[in-house]
Amino acid sequence: MSTKFCDTFGIEHPVVLAPMAGVASDALVAAVSNAGGLGLTPLWHVSTDDLRTSVRNIKQLTDKPFGVNLNMDFPSLEHLDACLEEEVEVISLFWRPPGEFLARAKAGGAKVVYSAGDAADAKAAAELGADAICAQGWEAGGHVRGTVGSMALIPAVVDAVGDIPVVAAGGIADGRGLAAALSLGASAVWVGTRFLAAAEANVHPDYLSHLLAASENDTAHFDDLFDIGWPDAPHRALNNSTTKMWEESGRLPLGQRPGEGDVVASTSTGGEVLRYQSKSPSGDLTGNVEAISMWAGQGVSMVKEVQSASDIVLEIVNEADATLQRILCR
Ligand SMILES: Cc1cc2nc3c(=O)[nH]c(=O)nc-3n(C[C@H](O)[C@H](O)[C@H](O)COP(=O)(O)O)c2cc1C
Incomplete structure (x- = not known):
């Protein structure tokens, strides 16, 4: 073709x-x-x-x-x-x-x-x-x-x-x-x-397992949720423990979000990954990868x-x- x-x-x-x-x-x-x-x-x-x-x-x-x-x-x-x-x-x-x-x-x-x-x-x-x-x-x-x-x-x-x-x-x-x-x-x-x-692909196994299990209903579009490192850039990701926590808080704004400042994972070089960071869950991360921005489209x-x-x-x-x-x- x-x-x-x-x-x-x-x-x-x-x-x-x-x-x-x-x-x-x-x-x-x-x-x-x-x-x-x-x-x-x-x-x-x-x-x-x-x-x-x-x-x-x-x-x-x-x-x-x-x-x-x-x-x-x-x-x-x-x-x-x-x-x-x-x-x-x-x-x-x-x-x-x-x-x-x-x-x-x-x-x-x-x-x-x-x-x-x-x-x-x-x-x-x-x-x-x-x-x-x-x-x-x-x-x-x-x-x-x-x-x-x-x-x-x-x-x-x-x-x-x-x-x-x-x-x-x-x-x-x-x-x-x-x-x-x-x-x-x-x-x-x-x-x-x-x-x-x-x-x-260089994806973390936990990210992969969530992708394989996801339905078309399991992503959401956010204006500015995972915005640390890249503000004002709307995005779509799988719902996870961070999105749930934020929804349950009544969608509190930047500065008041639950668990803001939490270090949820780290990179192979010791870099910290924050809960609301804009970060692809790559294969080298360790920690609570499920809480990170697990980017995915509705075709998942x-x-x-x-x-x-x-x-x-x-x-x-x-x-x-x-x-x-x-x-x-x-
Ligand atoms: C994990 C992930 C990372 C992405 N990073 C970029 C990027 O660095 N540059 C870019 O132009 N688009 C990026 N995108 C958007 C894709 O290029 C593309 O527009 C999108 O994946 C297409 O929709 P689909 O996921 O439904 O196939 C990213 C998408 C995903 C899922």
Whole structure:
């Protein structure tokens, strides 16, 4: 199955590994690219030295295209320049309008995907020269830019950006989702939560077991609950002991929340993880990981088993093919 997005980015299948800070290992990014999809690695939260190391490592693992994701709420031209010096082919920008980052990435020879939460945001980035737009629906796990669900957002963004390929994100976890996204005019899908259960993902076992057990009812969208380290950034996560405690307190505001200041886990280097911190529960953490921000999208009910990243890519594509055939035969 090939689409305009595949042609533009030189890949075989219209499946993008959504950038997921803290849990997207180099091995996962490379495995998705090796399977014919497009692996994206978020490297905005690491030093530029670590960024370079990670990019070089991924290049050892794959000779296929992959990309680096940068967060415009923590803008760093040093990070972008390091990517360009390392000849990263694709730059993914999210959270705020891309401004000079987009032009600089393009001038440096990279292709740019901009993640938008509504059609106006998407159109503005398209006019600046983005090569593709990711339309992130409200169902998405992690930080969620907009307030519109994928079903309404995808066609709105497709209509707004003209010929530029649109990648659909949010609640898409299997081939039925890919078929639906293509039907709505998208050119690829951007899948996060499903890949948290990839064998190569760097997720903590307690996080994984909660993901595998969760239904579509088990996530919630919060304006500013897990906000330590990244304020004013709405997000979607699994309900857990922290969200329950906060709900039971009557949703007290910042500064009065129950257990604020609790250290609930620590990193392998001894760093403290606070109860209301914005932190992916990665494999290296120890402590009460269940209390941390267990990011997940509403498509979590479709995450049923641990599989290799390549099996996930191929299953999504084959199931989408079969779904489209079935629809045409009706
Ligand atoms: C654990 C986790 C971490 C995330 N980190 C990032 C990030 O660093 N950069 C980014 O652009 N999006 C991030 N996101 C959002 C994803 O890129 C994507 O939009 C979302 O996962 C798509 O929805 P889905 O989870 O329903 O597939 C994250 C999502 C999750 C679940």
